[in-house]
Amino acid sequence: MPSDYPELIADDDYPDPSPEELGVGALFAEAPEPFHDLLAPPTEAIDELLPLMPQRTAAPQTWVVTVADAKFHWYDLVAGFPEIPDIRDPVGRHLRRMQFDLEATMEKRLIYFAVNRPRVRFDASRSTSWGFFSLKLTVPILVGADEKRDSITIELEVPFAATLKKPSVVVTDRFITLNWGGLIEALSIHDVLQQYENSLTFQSKVQYVGQTKDPVGRLARARLAAVQKIHQLHSEDNDMLLLIQRMNVEVISDDGDPAELPANDNPVAADVLLKDRIDIVECALIRYFEGPMMHGRSDKEAEIRKQRLREAQAANHLESFRIDLRLEDPGKYHDLFSQHAPVSRNHIIDCTIVDGEVLVTRVPEKTKS
Template structure:
């Protein structure tokens, strides 16, 4: 690790226990909420009586799955983690925050995978001025990098939006946001939006701290009310920024009987969701094993047992032999470099997986 890169292992010291929800100041919010992994438990038979005609029809041939990313998006979790007031949508930054909240709230209705990631702290330096290149829309923006707030800068080349009435925007800088007023249009970008969208010299990576699934009728992820996620935030917020990388997965089923999800009899919402749930539950367990290691640090023995039970069930009902997860993103850049305590840095994580006695065995595959 170079001298310019702050240590992302802050908060990993196991000698210090995780703070309780009460210590985080949010204990009452979790009092009645079930753990997210309880959704892995099979419902009682009587709960399914009315749904029996809609249950998916399975196929008998062995299945192999090939999992890839259909789309992915980062959300800056720190902006919602402090239980902020509802943003003022008349303000460009407020509209940006509200759109992010809407996006996160919508994920609670979908079966998506999310990664809780930490990145070294980076801020705009509002005490210094931006500058323009001669006869161009190249804008140089001052930065403060790391907890030591080392001075740096970033030069980006802007494109004039269709709705603009000015050839060059008016720029307003705060520590977290840059606002570009084009006359007929005002753009607000966070520091992490800029780092993702424009080439820069920073070589930081995203450390995966936790893997989860967004489906949650209580919508706790968007409201910063998931205990394990809040604990990670509490332990790392002083030195790092925290983001959610949310991914929609595409699953290709290889089988002599075809994909059961494509059968006409399974084209109803109940069957469609149950087949998708099988697949996303298994993918989630495999990614937990890959990034968090076999011990699943921070997760309870009860959760581990429930996940084993669920893996056995899905393996049996789908006759699942093996599956591959390919986490490569199209047009990936330096911002998409991922690592964890158990996995080296890469933007091309490919994993071969098998289920043996309720455990996912993962084997990294070298990308071509």
């Protein structure tokens, strides 16, 4: 991090205030916490599904877990419980697309990280400027809680649908709108920082690890107590984003991957096997980024996770697994760290499960999976 920008992400304070102390407790009483999904359903609830349950194999398994795709969403834009965006407005369309993306995750078993980054805004009080004979646009920005003045220069490309060679530009604190005549683009400050080269070298601090599967869809509506509490604690000096990742699990076993058996070619069997895998991956990433004490999580959740790990490990005869969070073309936003994990774009973790506890070992970056 450049020396002229101080460390802007404060360490966690102890103890954490409750949702009630933060004034948001009443918002979260509508459903149990998502980790209750880790509990096995009552027998009578699955009787009719028994013929569709997966066929298991007996040989020991090892897994290699990689990230199939990953995308950041700016959580602050939904955390204030805004009204439904006006889709006739370019910024409103941008917000609605993000809401649709987040709402679509509620039926999927994806991993998300709630991350903090130092606060950055466009400076709407100063003017943008164009380079001579080019589409290089210099945009003033404000960095950090003290709103240090800076700027970024981005080189635009004319979109296919444009009818103008150079767009008209409108800047607010969070969005820049580019009107190309036949097309209007709206980009948030974090879209711009991810898509265009710039000199900012901040890292993304992982505060919380979760799984998106939740029929109530509370993550997209900012109704998930644990995530909203983190937002309340850190929103003054930091921005908060969700890094949502689809994981690929390669099963190495003498009996092959159970998911490829013809008997498991139905949605119920496929989901049960996927649930085993993502539940285990989620628990391992919680342990890696949040530490052994899982600060901020209840004793009840810790015990439920132990029980779930024991069951899933036994059902899959799982001996060990590796999680490789590397991407083919990572950007600066993928410089991830936490209180328990060092800054890196190349987090590789070897994991074993012992009596319901995940033991994690970080693999040195020079080692390849």
